[in-house]
Amino acid sequence: MWAILSILVENKPGILFKVTHLFRSRNFNIDSISVGVTENPEYSKMTITTYGDEKQVEQIVKQLDKMIDTVKVEHLDEHKTVYRELSLFKIKLSNASDSMEINKLANAYGGKVHDVKKESIMVELTATPDQIQAFEELAKPFGIIDVARTGVAALQRSGA
Template sequence: MWAIISIRVENKPGILFKVTHLFRSRNFNIDSLTVGVMENPEFSKMVITTVGDEKQIVQIVKQLDKMIDTIEVKRLDEKKTVYKELVLFKIKLSGSSDSTEINKLANTCGAKIHNVQKDSMIVELTATPDEIKAFEESIRPFGILDSARTGVTAL
């Protein structure tokens, strides 16, 4: 089961290590992690996605909630939550027809085209992980030269 966990923490050195250490010590994998300072600079928000069974997810939320530097921990319901991720793909171009076809795919998915060269282009997409996966599969035949993902963030 995939879970999105939102954590409000005190914005001080070492808190990221403490949170990731908790996951590691419980033998959990973090699929993605984003951190940003909140409107009040004394606090940061972490959004972590992970996979586990219901019992494991409940346990990790309880353990996070017990941490001294943790202000609030929420397990977010993906049906009631806006969650997105940013990805950049550098795609190989073999000719002008590739560029046209990739533009069509990008427009269909709401992606933006950047840095078009004669042999490659960079495409930016902000979407859910499933939508990103579908777009990635559609451009894979052209050749993905490189990619970078931010991780899920959510409200």
């Protein structure tokens, strides 16, 4: 199962290492991670996505909750959460019609086109990881030169 973990931590040097070390020491893989300072500069929020069975995810949540620098750990329900990831794709252009097709594809996914050159085009896409994967599959035939992804940012819906 895919899991989204929201971890509120004290904003101190070394906390990212401690959290990632906990995952590594439990032989648990991090699918994506994003970290940022909250509205209170004393705290940062980490959003980590991972795969594991229910028991494994429950165990990692308990271990994270025991850490001294951890304030709050939540396993977010993806159906009650708004989550998005930012991605940038640099895609090869072989001819002028490729540019038009990639523009149509980007528009269909709510993407923005940047940096159009003779040999490449860049697309910015903010979407769910599944939508980004679907876009990537459709863009592959053109030739993907490079991809950069931020990791998931997530907030639980009000009343969830």
